[in-house]
Structure formats: C-alpha cells, structure tokens
Amino acid sequence: MTKKGILDDIFSKARFSDKPSIYKVIYRDYNQDIEMNLDDFILESNNFQSIPASRIKTVIRKSKIVFQRRSNN
Numbered sequence: 289m290t291k292k293g294i295l296d297d298i299f300s301k302a303r304f305s306d307k308p309s310i311y312k313v314i315y316r317d318y319n320q321d322i323e324m325n326l327d328d329f330i331l332e333s334n335n336f337q338s339i340p341a342s343r344i345k346t347v348i349r350k351s352k353i354v355f356q357r358r359s360n361n
Contacts, residue, residue: 295341298354302326306349314346315339 302311303326311326324332333339347355 294355295344295347298347299326299336302349303330310350312348313344314348316343316345321345 298311302308308326308330312323313326313329314321314323315329316322329339330336344355345357346353
C-alpha cells in the first residue's frame with residue numbers, strides 16, 4: 289500500500305467515522321513544519337488539492353502518532 293493510500297484511509301476514517309478535531313496534521317511548508325487540526329488542514333489545503341500528500345510528515349490522533357513519514361536522511 290502506498291503512503292497516499294495510508295493517508296487516504298486515515299483521513300477517511302477521521303472525517304466520516306471519527307471526530308476530525310482530535311486529529312493533528314504536521315506538514316512541511318518551505319523550511320518549517322506547520323501543525324494544525326484536520327478540519328483546518330482541509331480548509332487550508334483546499335480539500336487536499338493545494339498541499340500534496342508528499343508534504344505531510346505526521347498525523348496524530350489524540351496523542352498517538354498514526355502516520356509518520358520516514359526520513360530520507
């Protein structure tokens with residue numbers, strides 16, 4: 289399964305089976321990481337159109353990491 293597939297599954301569950309407000313998304317924006325809740329991320333990314341999945345670094349549900357991109361370093 290590709291990373292985009294994993295993220296699709298997580299976001300689908302968060303939006304339709306869970307509360308999106310308990311999820312936080314951390315994504316890369318130029319030289320900094322931005323953290324926001326899933327509801328805000330959906331608005332900011334224009335429903336995932338302007339921020340590609342490749343820029344998402346971590347997804348946290350409550351205090352548990354449910355997705356973390358591996359570093360290439």
